[in-house]
Amino acid sequence: MEQHVRSDHPVLSLGLRKRLAPYLLSFPGGLWLLVFFLVPLVAILSVSLQTGNPIKGYALTWHFSEYVDAVRTYHAQFVRSFIYGSISTVLSLVLMYPIAYWIAFYGGRHKSTYLLLVLLPFFVSFLIRTLAWQFILADQGIVLGTLKSWHFLPQSLHVLSTPYAVVAGLTYNELPFMALPIYVALEKIDPSVIEAAADLYANRTQRFLRVILPLSSAGVYAGILLIFVTNTGDYVSASLLGGPSTTMIGNIIQTQYLENSNYPMASALSTILMAAMLIGMYLYARTFGTRSIEEFV
Amino acid sequence: MSAVATRAEDRPIAAERAAAPRKRRRRGRKGGLLTVYFWLMMIYTVVPIVFMIIYGFNRAPAERVTFAWQGFTLEWYKHLFDLSDLTAALITSLEIAVLSGLIATALGTPMALAMSRYRYRGRGATDLVVFTDIAAPSVVVGASLLSFFILLNIPRGFGTILITHVAFNIAFVVVTVRARLAGVDTSLEEAAQDLGATPWVTFWRVTLPLLMPGVISAFLLSFALSIDDFIITSFVNGQTLTFPLWIWGAVKVGIPPQVFVMGTLIFVGGVLIAVANVVASRRQRVQTIAVNAPTRVPREG
Numbered sequence: 174m175e176q177h178v179r180s181d182h183p184v185l186s187l188g189l190r191k192r193l194a195p196y197l198l199s200f201p202g203g204l205w206l207l208v209f210f211l212v213p214l215v216a217i218l219s220v221s222l223q224t225g226n227p228i229k230g231y232a233l234t235w236h237f238s239e240y241v242d243a244v245r246t247y248h249a250q251f252v253r254s255f256i257y258g259s260i261s262t263v264l265s266l267v268l269m270y271p272i273a274y275w276i277a278f279y280g281g282r283h284k285s286t287y288l289l290l291v292l293l294p295f296f297v298s299f300l301i302r303t304l305a306w307q308f309i310l311a312d313q314g315i316v317l318g319t320l321k322s323w324h325f326l327p328q329s330l331h332v333l334s335t336p337y338a339v340v341a342g343l344t345y346n347e348l349p350f351m352a353l354p355i356y357v358a359l360e361k362i363d364p365s366v367i368e369a370a371a372d373l374y375a376n377r378t379q380r381f382l383r384v385i386l387p388l389s390s391a392g393v394y395a396g397i398l399l400i401f402v403t404n405t406g407d408y409v410s411a412s413l414l415g416g417p418s419t420t421m422i423g424n425i426i427q428t429q430y431l432e433n434s435n436y437p438m439a440s441a442l443s444t445i446l447m448a449a450m451l452i453g454m455y456l457y458a459r460t461f462g463t464r465s466i467e468e469f470v
Numbered sequence: 471m472s473a474v475a476t477r478a479e480d481r482p483i484a485a486e487r488a489a490a491p492r493k494r495r496r497r498g499r500k501g502g503l504l505t506v507y508f509w510l511m512m513i514y515t516v517v518p519i520v521f522m523i524i525y526g527f528n529r530a531p532a533e534r535v536t537f538a539w540q541g542f543t544l545e546w547y548k549h550l551f552d553l554s555d556l557t558a559a560l561i562t563s564l565e566i567a568v569l570s571g572l573i574a575t576a577l578g579t580p581m582a583l584a585m586s587r588y589r590y591r592g593r594g595a596t597d598l599v600v601f602t603d604i605a606a607p608s609v610v611v612g613a614s615l616l617s618f619f620i621l622l623n624i625p626r627g628f629g630t631i632l633i634t635h636v637a638f639n640i641a642f643v644v645v646t647v648r649a650r651l652a653g654v655d656t657s658l659e660e661a662a663q664d665l666g667a668t669p670w671v672t673f674w675r676v677t678l679p680l681l682m683p684g685v686i687s688a689f690l691l692s693f694a695l696s697i698d699d700f701i702i703t704s705f706v707n708g709q710t711l712t713f714p715l716w717i718w719g720a721v722k723v724g725i726p727p728q729v730f731v732m733g734t735l736i737f738v739g740g741v742l743i744a745v746a747n748v749v750a751s752r753r754q755r756v757q758t759i760a761v762n763a764p765t766r767v768p769r770e771g
Contacts, residue, residue, distance in 0.1 A: 190669075192590070194584070194588060194669075195584035195585075195587075195588035195590040195593070196584075196590065196592075198580035198581065198583055198584035198588075199580065199581045199584040199585070199592075199596060201577050201580070202577035202578055202580065202581040202640050202644070203581065203596060203599075205577055205636060205637060205640060206599055206600075206603060206637065206640060206641075207599075209615065209618075209633055209634065209636070209637040210599070210602075210603055210611070210637050210638075211599065212618060213611075213614035213615045213617060213618035214610075214614050216614060216617045216618040216621050217610075217613060217614035217617045217618075219617075219621070220617045220620075220621070268511065271504055271507055271508075272507075272508055272511055274504070275501070275504040275505065275507070275508045276508075278501075279501040279504065279505065285748045285751075285752065286748070287508075289741075289744055289745070289748060290512050290515075291512075291515070292744070293515060293516060293519060293741070294515055294516075294518070294519065295694065295698075295740075296694075296736070296737045296740035296741055296744070297518070297519050297522060297733055297736070297737050298697075298698050298700075298713065298714055298717070298733055298736070299698055299700070299714075300700055300714045300717050300718060301518075301522055301717065301729065301730070301733045302518045302519070302522075303518075304717070304721070304725060305517075305518030305519075305521040305522050306518055308521065308525075308535070308537055309517065309518070309521060311537060313537070314537055315537070318537075345515075345518075348515065398605060399604075399605065402605050402606070402607050403607065403608070405607065406607030406608055406609040406610060406701075407608075407609075407701070408609065408701070409700065409701065413721065422609075423607075423609045423701070426609050426610075426613055427609065427704070430613055430616060430705065431704065431705065436617065436620065439613060440613065440617055443609065443610045443613040443614065446607060446609070446610055447606065447607070447610040447614075450605070450606065450607055450610070451602075454601070454602065454605055458598070458601065
């Protein structure tokens with residue numbers, strides 16, 4: 174890649190230099206994002222409107238038929254992905270809010286250490302983590318095998334290949350991403366606001382519902398957005414922990430692209446997924462602003 | 471003593487402070503239930519990690535991880551690098567993580583500086599692109615880059631993986647460095663300029679040293695995101711294999727125990743670096759607070 178060296182311009186006046194500075198500073202990175210992030214997003218739209226095959230090549234024909242086919246063939250996977258994405262997002266919120274709350278209000282001197290504990294899974298490759306769950310939840314694995322041998326569970330019971338396993342895997346993988354933004358939001362709350370609520374005779378529940386929860390909502394929304402997007406597009410959990418009945422849209426895109434080389438179809442599917450996410454993100458940005466998420470990542 | 475902790479201790483409300491002993495017991499009990507929950511969740515969180523560490527020590531006659539415990543062995547640590555293609559994949563991953571981390575930090579830091587220190591046309595748009603880059607689903611990012619490379623007939627391999635990793639890391643660098651910049655007082659830079667330092671000198675001698683913790687965290691975050699990325703990489707890798715891609719390929723035939731050992735070593739290394747970072751930032755915070763007591767509290771995390 175070309176390297177853009179930022180040079181000083183002694184000839185330029187100070188005022189001009191000051192006006193140019195932000196452009197010079199953001200030019201190399203901005204160019205990279207433009208070429209290798211934004212342009213490809215447009216490219217995928219173009220591929221989805223092409224017809225042809227890998228041998229003869231493709232031509233842009235503006236056929237929207239791929240979209241019709243995509244929706245007709247794979248609507249079940251789309252719906253399933255959104256359902257799994259939603260459930261795992263809600264679950265991680267419910268599981269991690271108390272964790273973030275505890276660290277923020279009861280963490281005392283060791284907050285950083287507790288945060289590090291929450292982040293521990295991030296130090297293990299997520300493929301290895303998911304594989305570990307595959308071993309642990311296997312039919313004759315340490316949990317089910319033991320319970321079955323004690324006759325607590327029927328021999329026919331499976332966890333792997335069920336929607337439960339996939340949702341559990343999705344939830345587990347993103348837990349820290351939920352805890353972090355909520356923690357940051359809670360940590361910012363000025364204690365005097367809570368004191369004021371107490372002085373005004375708000376009890377514990379009221380203080381939480383009317384003061385703490387609303388003040389941490391930006392963190393909650395940031396977590397929800399990040400996890401929902403990641404989990405809806407994921408295909409690793411569905412591949413390793415699920416079965417044929419739990420295929421998600423990510424699996425379909427991956428197979429169409431990398432195994433069937435059906436680029437127009439795969440691009441149409443990706444475009445639909447991206448469009449759905451962009452609409453969601455746009456609504457999010459309109460409501461909460463883009464800062465709210467960036468502050469928390 | 472960290473400032474944050476002081477804040478937490480200030481928390482008992484006025485009425486509670488009056489009746490300190492009795493109330494404290496109540497508070498403790500309330501925290502107690504949550505405390506139990508916290509530790510239960512932490513146990514759940516570490517289950518797969520513990521599994522990985524333990525099964526790196528399991529005897530495996532077929533050289534594949536099996537669930538049955540066959541006895542303790544250090545064999546896999548001794549023969550860690552025996553599978554040459556696995557080792558090559560790990561090395562590729564490390565190279566890409568370091569290079570993409572360095573490039574992304576070099577490109578993202580000036581961007582963060584521009585976005586937080588200047589008002590200019592296009593800032594909002596840049597902001598939106600950074601936001602989308604972070605929030606876009608991996609599978610779409612990967613698929614779109616693959617389309618792009620196919621359209622331009624660019625052969626996939628090490629180069630395309632590197633380009634891709636830089637592209638998704640830049641956004642995280644911008645966000646991390648900008649968070650740090652928000653906590654850096656501009657008065658020091660102004661003082662340097664008043665004393666006749668050129669913008670260039672001010673940047674290298676004042677701004678950058680103040681920014682350094684943010685820049686280092688940004689690099690570490692990039693490194694971690696890069697070495698763990700699977701979905702995006704799986705689209706643009708061509709014939710080149712990274713560590714996660716190699717594991718994915720091995721799933722069908724069985725995972726050699728060396729994978730778990732490498733995972734364990736990466737885990738231990740990562741935790742050590744993170745602990746060092748926590749200790750360093752705590753020490754720095756103490757210094758900051760000692761030097762300028764009433765300034766704003768630096769944010770954690």
